[in-house]
Amino acid sequence: DIQMTQSPSSLSASVGDRVTITCRASQSISTYLNWYQQKPGKAPKLLIYAASSLQRGVPSRFSGSGSGTDFTLTISSLQPEDFATYYCQQSYSSPYTFGQGIKLEIK
């Protein structure tokens, strides 16, 4: 199975900050990488698919990049509603594994 590792393990930031979250795959997955946002008590929501494509309806302050084994999710200017947990997920091959999640907290 492909292992997905996210860093940092936790993150504190302020409204207006630019934030970058990293995800690393245990083998090359090309651009088969998706990002999800999850708020407490809610189901995850797809933000970015195929490493850099913005899902319909997702604000443009979210962006994704990377290929191979290293990927990033960037939020250009944090808004209060962005404080949540973020997961990466590889879609290169079954089983489709997730990272451990990064909780983005208010500083």
Place this chain on the structure above:
Amino acid sequence: QVTLKESGPALVKPTQTLTLTCTFSGFSLSTSGMRVSWIRQPPGKALEWLARIDWDDDKFYSTSLKTRLTISKDTSKNQVVLTMTNMDPVDTATYYCARTETGPRFDPWGQGTLVTVSS
């Protein structure tokens, strides 16, 4: 509008078999390219993909759980059913179903159903 909703028991005993149903609307699993997956999340922990079923009845399973899982569909009822045998307290989690688009990517998700395994 695509919606999915999970249903099933909130409490199961160890060694029992869990049966969960995902009822969806807004798409048909008889349409080429359509897929549905199950994903779970233990309290306070990360997401874990479990299984996927495709429009052509292809099925895919988690490596670590494949001996315990069965996924099936009832196209006429717009439902996908997941069974998991020999339940254990470590299987306590919120279980989600999600439409699985080409990629594959999971969107949208159901609201989830919490299953507790306890005697």
